Amino acid sequence: xxxxxxxxxxxxxxxxxxxxxxxxxxxxxxxxxxxxxxxxxxxxxxxxxxxxxxxxxxxxxxxxxxxxxxxxxxxxxxxxxxxxxxxxxxxxxxxxxxxxxxxxxxxxxxxxxxxxxxxxxxxxxxxxxxxxxxxxxxxxxxxxxxxxxxxxxxxxxxxxxxxxxxxxxxxxxxxxxxxxxxxxxxxxxxxxxxxxxxxxxxxxxxxxxxxxxxxxxxxxxxxxxxxxxxxxxxxxxxx
Numbered sequence: 001x002x003x004x005x006x007x008x009x010x011x012x013x014x015x016x017x018x019x020x021x022x023x024x025x026x027x028x029x030x031x032x033x034x035x036x037x038x039x040x041x042x043x044x045x046x047x048x049x050x051x052x053x054x055x056x057x058x059x060x061x062x063x064x065x066x067x068x069x070x071x072x073x074x075x076x077x078x079x080x081x082x083x084x085x086x087x088x089x090x091x092x093x094x095x096x097x098x099x100x101x102x103x104x105x106x107x108x109x110x111x112x113x114x115x116x117x118x119x120x121x122x123x124x125x126x127x128x129x130x131x132x133x134x135x136x137x138x139x140x141x142x143x144x145x146x147x148x149x150x151x152x153x154x155x156x157x158x159x160x161x162x163x164x165x166x167x168x169x170x171x172x173x174x175x176x177x178x179x180x181x182x183x184x185x186x187x188x189x190x191x192x193x194x195x196x197x198x199x200x201x202x203x204x205x206x207x208x209x210x211x212x213x214x215x216x217x218x219x220x221x222x223x224x225x226x227x228x229x230x231x232x233x234x235x236x237x238x239x
């Protein structure tokens with residue numbers, strides 16, 4: 001007599017893989033991305049604030065910024081890297097939400113051990129994770145933009161090995177300098193400096209592509225915020 005397990009079409013679990021990925025794997029992938037995203041945001045935020053949190057987390061995250069790196073440069077990399085991480089995070093979160101339900105607690109991919117996400121401790125864990133993993137990184141992205149636009153300076157090359165600060169802030173990052181041409185714009189003729197003033201204003205600056213790079217950064221950030229909010233909408237409302 002055939003047992004129920006031997007009946008055709010049955011599975012030992014209802015967590016059936018879609019495109020080769022189960023819900024459990026999707027949750028693990030999302031949690032890995034979420035942890036990397038938040039740890040990176042914390043490290044970069046601490047660097048721009050002069051905090052000693054960077055050395056404590058560098059071993060966990062697997063990287064650290066060069067000590068003394070200008071805040072504007074840290075913010076620039078913070079915008080680029082955090083935007084990409086948010087996009088990947090949101091894509092996995094939305095995939096999970098589309099495959100589960102019926103409440104937002106169940107659609108959100110965080111799980112507090114084996115606790116049910118809809119009741120008791122598990123429900124509280126979902127709320128905390130929602131704020132920490134999905135809301136705080138957006139504030140970090142806004143912080144990086146504030147530092148980048150508020151402290152960044154554009155320097156131009158003058159002669160052999162000489163650099164001169166041109167301007168600072170969004171009004172000049174989003175337009176070409178007066179001496180710009182195709183070769184200068186995409187070569188190593190402009191650099192991003194930071195909060196240092198005076199004759200050392202362009203010291204320790206990094207290569208920067210005026211107009212082009214800020215537009216790419218802006219488009220990437222806007223897309224990251226859009227897909228994150230869209231993913232959170234799917235979590236709240238379902239399909």
